[in-house]
Structure formats: structure tokens, C-alpha cells
Amino acid sequence: MVLSARNGIKGKVTDVKLGEVMASVKIEVTEPGVITAVITRESAEALELAAGDDVEAVIKSTEVMVAKE
């Protein structure tokens, strides 16, 4: 399966915090050091996300903004 959203940043899960509906996943990456993904608690559980997992942060291009000095 190939996905049209092709911004994929490889990293390692360092923390998973479960709320009742949502979950926050911290992913350690080379730059900027850490990326935060907020997904449903259900997905976090279905993927059995846990610290140490090798994952990819996936982002659709239309969701990326650009900041310039």
C-alpha cells in the first residue's frame, strides 16, 4: 500500500500518554528532536504504541505551514 501523504519522518516513540478519547505520542527524531502526534486512543492501542517502537510520523503536505525569519 502506498499512501499519497508522503512526508514521513522516521523516529522512535519515547512516550505515549492516553486520554479518554485522544492519545499523545512523542516521537524522537533527528531534527527537531521530538515530534508530537495526537491520534485517537483507539489507534494508539490498535497499533500497540509503546516507548521504543520504531515508527514514522506521517503528514499530508497540505497540513504543513512554512515559517520564515
Added chain:
Amino acid sequence: MVLSARNGIKGKVTDVKLGEVMASVKIEVTEPGVITAVITRESAEALELAAGDDVEAVIKSTEVMVAKE
């Protein structure tokens, strides 16, 4: 000004492609090598984005998905 969207990945613009309404901006980053941002042509022009610019790809956490092997 501090923004709540705090996933910011530093990089250098390598290409800006202008459509009539939208613009695609290629940003060279350490990992995954390149990030694609799609913003309005108007914003690309307002920021005077050009190859060589130091920028930051900014992404709201709710827009980040997680993929796992």
C-alpha cells in the same frame, strides 16, 4: 509571538513551484531529507520564499499520523 503548533522542523528551501492558487515548497531537512509544504501562492509570495531560504516547517500535532511496521 509564540504559536501553539510547536512541531517545527528547520530546513532550507530548495524549490518553490507556483500554481495559480497554491504553491508547493520543498524544504531540505536532515530527516527524511525533504518535506513538502503546500501553501497558498499568496503566502509564498508574501514570504518571498525562494531556494536557499532558511525556514521552519510548522505542523499542528493533530495533523500528525503515526505509521508502524
Added chain:
Amino acid sequence: MVLSARNGIKGKVTDVKLGEVMASVKIEVTEPGVITAVITRESAEALELAAGDDVEAVIKSTEVMVAKE
């Protein structure tokens, strides 16, 4: 690879319209009949999307709204 965005609706591509930066992809599904996906032209070309392709429309849960009579 398993993706956290698990709303996946199977269908068949009926039309791909390429703009300079973006592309509109029409996907025939059981209900509501047709789904429109707007992705980058680059992704549409990388996936070689064409009428007749079996695909899946993938949507992150945080992007789904609910309308009620």
C-alpha cells in the same frame, strides 16, 4: 506498515484532474457514490493514479465532522 488514520473507504478511481500544484481525484464508492480527494500533483503522479485503479480514501478521524438534521 499500519497507519493510525484508519478511516479507509475502498473505491475505484473514476477521474484524475491535474492542476499545476494540486490534483483532484474522484473515487467511486458505495456511499455517497463519489468521494473527492485533493492531493499534490506530485503524489498523483508518483502513485500513477488513473481511472480504474482500486484505491482507498484514507481520512484521519480528527478531520471528520458530523452533520445531523
Added chain:
Amino acid sequence: MVLSARNGIKGKVTDVKLGEVMASVKIEVTEPGVITAVITRESAEALELAAGDDVEAVIKSTEVMVAKE
């Protein structure tokens, strides 16, 4: 009122799970069987969403990705 986001998938609410801030709404549809919408708890309460409700899952085209084998 006509909305520009015109991907509307009709279905029936099967479950509403309320968190403190967010709510997860399960909508039974023909294909893929179930769609998950994450909205604010406030909206879920304002719409008085409950199992059995006929609703529509509404999605902006720019939020739809395409996956292909």
C-alpha cells in the same frame, strides 16, 4: 445553507464516547462499515448525538488521502 465541504457519507451513530474535551463518534456506514469522527465534546452535546441518530460524516476534500496497492 450549502457547505463547500461536500464529501458527505450518510450513516447511523452506533456509539458516542465522551472525553473531557473531545468526543469520539462511531458512525455505521455501508463501506467501510464504520467511520470514526473526533469532534469536541461540546459539539457532541450540542448536537445531542446518541446511538441511533441518522447523521452524515462530512469531510473537506483537502483532508482525504489516497492509498493504492
Added chain:
Amino acid sequence: MVLSARNGIKGKVTDVKLGEVMASVKIEVTEPGVITAVITRESAEALELAAGDDVEAVIKSTEVMVAKE
């Protein structure tokens, strides 16, 4: 039809710019003066958007960021 996305800002269309796939719609509002919406060209045509139209800019709460000095 009541929609879960309840951030609705009333205004008047001042400009519609059509690209091949996307369309940019300028909406005059009290504050900040103008809001830009990027929707599909197809939706802009289906709604027959034109300068002078009374419309509402509709935004899902999860898409709103907060910036603070």
C-alpha cells in the same frame, strides 16, 4: 442540518480566484478584515461563489491554533 464544526464567521465574498483544481475565496469580515478560504474549484462553482455573496467561513475547532505575544 446542524454541523459539528461550529466556528462560523459571517462575511461577504470580495474575490474568487479560480485555479485549475483549487479556488481561493476572499471573505470580508469585521476582524481581522479578511479571511482566505481555499476550497476546490468545483465547490466554488457549485456554490456559485461571487463577489457580494453573504457567506460564512466555517472552521473545525481542531484546526484553530493559538498565538500569544
Added chain:
Amino acid sequence: MVLSARNGIKGKVTDVKLGEVMASVKIEVTEPGVITAVITRESAEALELAAGDDVEAVIKSTEVMVAKE
């Protein structure tokens, strides 16, 4: 730092509700009166958002829909 997302609506925070993972921020604006932003609890705490704060609701143009009578 200039951001490509340039829909910025000035207002005053009237309420911050913290969930375990997410936070809902109410911002009083001229029109439509109140805007709801859903951000991570972590960002709400990092920005030390509290009632009375002068803030800006920031929205990427691709996230704005248009509704017309």
C-alpha cells in the same frame, strides 16, 4: 518569524478547559463572538493560556470552508 498561515483573528481568552491530552480554548472575538480552538494540553500549558490573555486564533487557509445560504 512570519508564518504562511495568515488568517489571524485577534481576541481575548475567556476560558481554558484542560483534558488529559487536549485543551479547549475559548477566544472572545468581535464576530462571531467566540471562537473555539482545540490544542494539546501541553501547548496550553506552555503558552500559560489563561482567561484575559490577548491572543490570536491562527488558521491555515486550506482549513477554512465556505457556507452559503
